Amino acid sequence: MNQFRADLHIHTVLSPCGDLEMSPTNIIRAAKNKQLDLIGITDHNSTRQCAVIQELGKREGIFVLCGAEVTTKEEAHCLAFFETDEALNNFQEYLDTHLPDIKNDPDLFGYQVAVDEEDEICYEEERLLISALDQSIDKIEEKVHALNGIFIPAHVNKGKNSIISQLGFIPMDLKTDALEISKHVSKEGFLLKNKYLKSNVFIKSSDAHIPELIGEVFTIFEMEALSFAEVVKALKGIDNRKVITE
Amino acid sequence: MKVSELVEKLGLKVFSGKEGLDREIEGGYTSDLLSDVMGHADAGQLWITLQTHKNVMAIASLKDLSAIILVKDFEPETDCIAQSEEEGIAILGTNEEAFEISGKIYNLLNQ
Numbered sequence: 001m002n003q004f005r006a007d008l009h010i011h012t013v014l015s016p017c018g019d020l021e022m023s024p025t026n027i028i029r030a031a032k033n034k035q036l037d038l039i040g041i042t043d044h045n046s047t048r049q050c051a052v053i054q055e056l057g058k059r060e061g062i063f064v065l066c067g068a069e070v071t072t073k074e075e076a077h078c079l080a081f082f083e084t085d086e087a088l089n090n091f092q093e094y095l096d097t098h099l100p101d102i103k104n105d106p107d108l109f110g111y112q113v114a115v116d117e118e119d120e121i122c123y124e125e126e127r128l129l130i131s132a133l134d135q136s137i138d139k140i141e142e143k144v145h146a147l148n149g150i151f152i153p154a155h156v157n158k159g160k161n162s163i164i165s166q167l168g169f170i171p172m173d174l175k176t177d178a179l180e181i182s183k184h185v186s187k188e189g190f191l192l193k194n195k196y197l198k199s200n201v202f203i204k205s206s207d208a209h210i211p212e213l214i215g216e217v218f219t220i221f222e223m224e225a226l227s228f229a230e231v232v233k234a235l236k237g238i239d240n241r242k243v244i245t246e
Numbered sequence: 247m248k249v250s251e252l253v254e255k256l257g258l259k260v261f262s263g264k265e266g267l268d269r270e271i272e273g274g275y276t277s278d279l280l281s282d283v284m285g286h287a288d289a290g291q292l293w294i295t296l297q298t299h300k301n302v303m304a305i306a307s308l309k310d311l312s313a314i315i316l317v318k319d320f321e322p323e324t325d326c327i328a329q330s331e332e333e334g335i336a337i338l339g340t341n342e343e344a345f346e347i348s349g350k351i352y353n354l355l356n357q
Binding site: 074136137138159164165166167168169171 | 278279280281283284297298300301304323
């Protein structure tokens with residue numbers, strides 16, 4: 001079995017709060033510098049910057065999971081990842097359908113642009129990406145799993161925009177593939193205060209908005225190879241695959 | 247004041263948990279962060295919110311709140327209604343915003 005270093009929560013230039021330095025080239029370069037093997041691209045409510053990064057990652061030896069950081073109706077942030085372009089595009093349509101039609105003001109929130117490998121702007125999102133979808137967390141979880149995706153509530157330890165801040169506690173019947181904690185806590189420290197979550201799998205990620213913070217914290221995936229199916233196995237803890245989080 | 251009197255005075259919609267209309271209101275708490283309500287609401291208070299997830303009922307029950315008012319014509323989710331019936335805590339509704347309905351209730355409770 002091999003150990004792979006993963007940071008599954010990275011924003012790009014497309015997120016209004018993502019630094020303009022968060023281009024595909026810079027993200028892959030930073031990931032390599034930090035010895036990451038596996039990264040997740042998770043812009044707010046959009047998957048539109050991921051394909052370019054995935055393509056670049058293939059050439060540079062970084063395995064890229066494409067997805068988004070979805071804002072549920074309750075304003076809980078959740079990571080979602082998909083294996084195929086078809087599933088990713090289907091989920092993008094779902095995001096387009098359920099994101100409210102509120103215009104972004106770049107002066108207030110920042111630019112929302114996608115760029116190509118040469119850092120040329122190829123798309124600008126007009127709608128404000130940090131709005132909440134009109135769908136509940138349960139509905140979004142169902143949608144992600146219907147597309148055979150991975151569903152991970154983000155930074156659950158945080159006092160804002162986390163499932164715990166918004167809903168008080170994690171509903172027992174919500175089907176999560178893991179829970180993400182931020183750099184501010186250890187898994188042990190978090191579980192001391194949240195004993196009811198001890199049977200969950202945890203990942204830790206950077207939530208980086210600038211290149212320097214990519215890989216600042218990470219998760220070890222112990223698995224055979226770099227593939228979506230292996231990541232799922234590691235999260236489920238099957239066939240001796242596992243996830244190791246501090 | 248009983249929940250039923252408030253329903254009558256403000257013309258609130260009763261979604262579920264009619265058994266709870268007999269509860270006495272000891273004050274109010276307005277918040278959409280369930281973690282905040284869990285930490286700071288007191289027993290007997292009426293909770294004004296726009297959250298409709300079933301965890302709303304779990305927290306209302308845990309804190310022994312007198313009733314929940316959903317603002318802006320929001321409607322409770324199906325499993326939230328089921329739990330409201332089970333717990334005997336009413337879910338009420340209004341088309342007003344949290345600011346207006348909170349103000350009216352504050353005045354009624356402090357007359």
